[in-house]
Amino acid sequence: MDNKNKPNHVKEKMTNQQGHPVTDNQNVRTVGDRGPTTLENYDFLEKISHFDREKIPERIVHARGTGAHGYFQSYGTINGEPISKYTRAKVFTNTEVQTPVFIRFSTVVHGKHSPETLRDPRGFAIKFYTEDGNWDLVGNNLKIFFIRDPLKFPDMIHAFRPDPVTNYQNLERMFDFVSQSPEALHMITFAFSPWGIPASYRHMQGSGVHAYKWVNEEGKGVLVKYHWEPVQGIKNLTQEEATKIQGENFNHATQDLYESIEKGDYPEWELYVQIMEDGEHPELDYDPLDATKLWYKEDYPWHKVGKMVLNRNPDNFHAEVEQVAFGTGVLVDGLDFSDDKLLQGRTYSYSDTQRYRVGANYLQLPINRPNHQVTTNQTGGQMDFRQDYGDFKNPHVDYEPSITGGLDEDKNPGVEHEPYVEGNLQRKTISRENNYGQAGETYRRLSDWEKDDLIKNLVSALSDCRKEIQDQMIEHFYQCDKDYGKRVEDGLKMSIESNKEMMEDAVRDAEEMGHPSDPY
Template structure:
């Protein structure tokens, strides 16, 4: 053996991304052993250039997250009736198939390495790799949202984020926005209650939030809402518990999910749906398409329709969890949109942001690629690596329609759902806003200890806000429920007195201590 060569001991030889063998991965080439580098350090330039780009841009929202693989099994019925009465989607009607899924859990507002104990909604997004292509169900742990119009979404996120100058999280910005957005009061009530901090991802509910539609074989539609219930039970954290966990572990929810799956303690959720006749439903005091509203179980029961099990951790966090891309517009035959404005706004935004964040060919990545064959005339773009252009054979037809070849439309589609739409283009809010009714009802349904926690959390958050914001918020709390408003009102008064006493004590302490001498 040459003295300069080293044994490989059966290990693979390191190469660059062109497949070239790397003979020295420790030293760049320089002029002399101390001189400047030369531009032809190809391996270094390739290595460092890729390193500079190895993280995709952080998600605008839902940056902090973790995920897992699993499967969904439909029960095939709704209260004993065949589910095909309501939808022709094979993911529900075909009970002989376990549909593969990838699920990503996340926080919403905070950055990629933020603690998982922060008070924030949690994302609950599922990608179903169905036999008809992908279906994405993109929701949250809570059943409602802060706003109902997508035009407000960028402003809402800006208000909830850190100050753009100081980069300090300032709740006054959030409550300033909320105080001018009364539809947010229902969500605020949930977020500042003990429901605002899930204990783990395994022990939280999921919801599609929006109203969707199911379409059956005759093209008839019903309105539906989706709900995931954890078989493991529901657990949330009180603020004091969250503070203790955060002091020692800011990855606790990611760690909990990963370790549970590694230990074969596979988390499970049952899927429930609520069903309502398609229409305006004037008998309700809210619009059923309003994402700030709950459909109460008393009037619209939950129907158990399937089970989801997560049983495999990702092999590569970046390739799978970080690059997985969801969109509310990703629906399969038998599933449809409603006219929920926020849903329709998200349908454009989500796919648009994936093209910016991951790239125009993000759907070619293994984690995003459908499990059925894709045949499309959409080609090119950055990082296009498709090889199966199929019908691009002689003659090379990459368009449709054509008499000489190429891909053809499906001649046997299902009966299309055709809702009737007519009206003037308007910029008006929906007619049944009822911004405070359900917020008050949610408050009254809380247990007494939950109310205590809600008031304590709100008072703590609002205490740092200027008086005009506090006053506006108090007005809306009173609108929700008189007791709700009175308790927050009294809490703020007590907090103000307490802060004054603390300042006076601090001044007296300073006078007693005197001024320290200058050590320099």
Template sequence: MTEQSNILTTRQGHPVRDNQSTRTVGERGPATLENYQFIEKITHFDRERIPERVVHARGAGAHGYFEAYGKIGDEPASKYTRAKVLTQTGVKTPTFVRFSTVAGAKESPETERDPRGFAIKFKTVDGNWDLVGNNLKVFFIRDAIKFPDMIHAFKPDPITNRQEAWRFFDFVGMHPESLHMVTHLKSPWGIPATFREMEGSGVNTYKLVNEAGEAVLCKFHFEPKQGVRNLTSAQASAIQAKDVGHCTRDLYDNIAAGNFPEWEFCVQIMPDGPNEHLSFDPLDDTKLWPVDQFPLLPCGRLVLDRVPSNFFAEVEQSAFGTGVLVDGIDFSDDKMLQGRTLSYSDTQRYRVGANYLQLPINAPAPGVVARTNQRDGQMTYTVDGGPNPNVNYEPSVLGQSLKEAAKPAREYHQQVEGKLGRYQTSRTTDDYTQAGERYRTFEAWERDDLIDNLVNDMKACPEPIQLRMVWHFWHCDEDYGRRVAEGAGIDLEKAKALPPLPGRAAPHKALTAETYTDGSNAKGNTQGNAPSRQAAE
């Protein structure tokens, strides 16, 4: 095998010289449309499966409504945003929510250890707003160019057609930004007891824009009024032996009985800008915003009160996209958000069709009429008409075309300046501190389940992966690394002797908690989880 045969290339045979970062204007973005390598990679990835979703294939959904409080915390919501869905009180905005697992196939069990999708379509008076998130507040990677690699590693082996622990941890071992998410996922938080009893999060960083054209950074969260409840591996196995769709059944049965699940919608807010005083980049979706610095501010409630009348028409054909925003809610330069915004809508056009937005489940609310100059395409059944059906362009000398909407009195203008390049920013290289904090906030039973799950996984991995993962866990927290090593029979001293990953500096020495008692955290809880949680009975 020649050296050249080991070189990663594009489909055109061009050598790939950086497969870790998208091209951005400066370290913090935004990304540029001429990211050809990324666009080719992500659009091919979007088309890898027929016909089910590449990810989030297993799902359930329900209809409901959202009511804004008119405030964000103690302040009028209009201080931060001009979005009517968040500022107008007394309005029940129709919503459709789809819950899902991520990696499993369409018929996979709902007891799988996997992040849960939490996608919400708000049918507002200004058109649709899609908030496409997960139950966990962080993610595995911070640059969208890595998403196809991540899912390939987590999906079944292309030879054995089985999900393999060594493939998962081979990827994680080379991407320590995943440690925070892995610490969540391999604990009981990786298996919510029901959809009703799990949190939701937008995960990515967005912006709120007010009438004055002023912006703040924000994160969106949903806290269940039913409380948070998770499963240990043993509890999940016992349920799976009897029911592979227990979450769907629980959701539908409770709605039918009038026990409508409800979540409080909360926002975290931060001044717009680089925020260089922080030890983490607020645009990095592998990091949490500490709630002691950026509290969860209530701004509304989400209620689900009706199940679909046809699963395929409403749940399977529902289509969400992170680019579907309303005026007053805007994009940040979060690299994962910008990549998702291309990928999600591109996937829906491939999976459902070019006219997927004409389907009732995806169309705006009654009274909000779509008027575009888009025409034709597979399965079109209506024309988004203007005043003259012959004029499907604009502008028109005859004045018979659709007109642009009035611009806001004061538009938001972001200052963008920087050198075009591929960056892995220095502020995001500490991938250990928050993972260690997460470990120390766990109660004893949660830590025990986390360690048991990781020990079983490590036993299925070859020694190089075992050693590297113990090295990572030890740098998160010494007790964390030691317990995994002891449980799996891995030489801790040999693991600690490993050098840092290529191109990365050695992380700071691992932190340790002074005591480990149920609910304790020697450094304080900055994780932003619901204060009350329990294991399923």
């Protein structure tokens, strides 16, 4: 009988994982009723052994998150032209299908039970189960990043995390790193503005952050950036609003998403792309592959290309949200990489961390398995449970090439995109860093109240930092924009005086109140 049609009062009989009936789930087997216990408590030993291992290692970053199922529908055109002019990817060219998706939203720096009100970027990762296999678009809510070189990623995360000795977050560590990494100023400007704390996952933007490529039938490639806009509107929190919510519910964003979908209020996002001819673009004062930079709308318009709808919650949080595995290298035909160094570094790291976290055969799990048939000569590894081993059985061929059987190459690929690459192998930063230009422009584009909130948040965060870090950050802000630097500098001077007065008042109050009595 289908479980859904069974009466509520009918219960399945409990078994252990070998399928054996469990006749007593309340008591271990002991000598007498007081013990000691005996070693042959098989059900207990199996139960507790599994319990000891029921949590997989949490993600190194993006540990705190939630997710949902849905679909993506392509509109098939860009400004009235067929989208096939730019890409042959069927997920965009085939408008007759709704591509299933699974999305995971997350925070970045802290652990899996940290509050969802922290000032932190939000992950926005989508797995498309396309007819050509899986495509993962792994991004954030903000459109840029702190760094441009993958070699610095572990340092950045270490600086932003809690102190390894005290285990509490010390923002001096973060600003120490940022003060020596001026490319991070643009992201800092966004993160400490009202854009730094989304009100919920349903009300935040998403972005692929990096420049990718689209490739058409002729093998011609263009650079592309992806942007998700919430149909239900954009909402962010001030620090005061976030603090109030955190005191009442540190799961507010997860709860909001789950309950909205359960009641049929399905969140939607429209997908926009920006397109740029591939090349160095010397006319720009920044490198278009630099992940710390925006492509401004007035220079590279946003084109609406599709819509995503989330309409089903996970059936099992661990099996789906925790074990879902994304990678920036998971692309389908018609989609390609750019030369962005940070993107290429992430492409190795993401798949590598999934093998560590979930296991060598993480792609066999239902949440990660493509809808497209998988036939590969790869075999073995822990928890290998696939049934389709290509043509292993008749004859026994698990290699290629072979004249006796086995798998063969796909002889009908599209025209390969062949970008021309030439140059010396070097360890150098990009030639057009321009670390201050867009950070200053972003500051000037903020409304007055957004500027006020940004300055207040920065002053609060910097006020506990040592003076040399404060001075270095003030110098950076001045180079972004004179008003930006002056307001942070003036705010810190006022904060120092105010803190001094508060400390004197606190000492005086403590002396007057004396010490409380010991209740024990």
